[in-house]
Amino acid sequence: MSLATRAPLSYAVWAKIDEQAELLCGMLARLPEGALDWAPPLPTPGVPPPKRLAEVLGHLLQCFAGVLAVLYAAHPDRLQHFLAMKTRAVNHYCTRDEALERVHEYRACIREGFESLSDEDLAVSRPTVFVAAGESVLTLLLGNFEHILNHKHELFVYARGVGVPLVSRDLYRFRTEIATRNHASAADAAAAVTSGVEQQS
Numbered sequence: 001m002s003l004a005t006r007a008p009l010s011y012a013v014w015a016k017i018d019e020q021a022e023l024l025c026g027m028l029a030r031l032p033e034g035a036l037d038w039a040p041p042l043p044t045p046g047v048p049p050p051k052r053l054a055e056v057l058g059h060l061l062q063c064f065a066g067v068l069a070v071l072y073a074a075h076p077d078r079l080q081h082f083l084a085m086k087t088r089a090v091n092h093y094c095t096r097d098e099a100l101e102r103v104h105e106y107r108a109c110i111r112e113g114f115e116s117l118s119d120e121d122l123a124v125s126r127p128t129v130f131v132a133a134g135e136s137v138l139t140l141l142l143g144n145f146e147h148i149l150n151h152k153h154e155l156f157v158y159a160r161g162v163g164v165p166l167v168s169r170d171l172y173r174f175r176t177e178i179a180t181r182n183h184a185s186a187a188d189a190a191a192a193v194t195s196g197v198e199q200q201s
Helices: 008-029 053-074 080-087 096-115 137-161 175-200
Strands: none
Touching: 008 053, 008 096, 008 137, 053 080, 053 096, 053 137, 080 096
16 A cells, blocks of 8 residues: 555655755756855854754755654654764765765655654654654654755755756645646546556557
8 A cells, every 4th residue: 555545644745855855956957067065244243153064965965864863753663774864974075976966865854754654653752852852753854844845946046046947846846736637647547447448448
C-alpha cells in the first residue's frame, strides 16, 4: 500500500518537504561556477559579516539533516542506518556540485524515512536538545520544514546577487500548476488504460 493511501497526513508532509527540495535543486543547478565566495555587501558596523555562498550551501545541508534526525527519532529501530548520515559534513564550505549530490541523497533518505511513518506517529512526542519534555513528531518536522524554507529563500537572494535571473516560480510551486500537472497525469493514465483495452479487443 502506498504512503499516500496508508498515511495521507504523513504523505502530505513529505510531499511539501520534497517539493521544496526539488525547487532548491533547480536553484542549485543554475548557480555559476566561481561564485562560492560571494557574499552580499553589508558593511554594517557591529554586525557579523554575512556568510559566503558556499557557507549558505553547507548550512542548507544541515537543514535536511534535521529532517532525518526527526525521522530517526520516530523509528530508531527501523532507521538505524540513518546514523551514518550524522558523520557527513554540514555547515561547511560546500561546492554547488556537492550540495546538489547531497540534497538528492537526503531526498531519497527522507522518502525512506516517511515510508516508516504512520499518521499516528505524527502525534508521538520525542525529546529534543531544546525541549527535554519533548514535542510531537509533526511539530519537529514542521520546524525543520520552516528551517529549509528560510534558507531556501536565502539561497534565492544569493543566487540573484550573483546574476541568476530567478523569479517567483523558482521559489514557489504554484498550486494551479500542480492541479494542471495532476490532471495531465490522470489523463495520460486513462489514455494508457483505454489503449490497453483496445489492443486486447
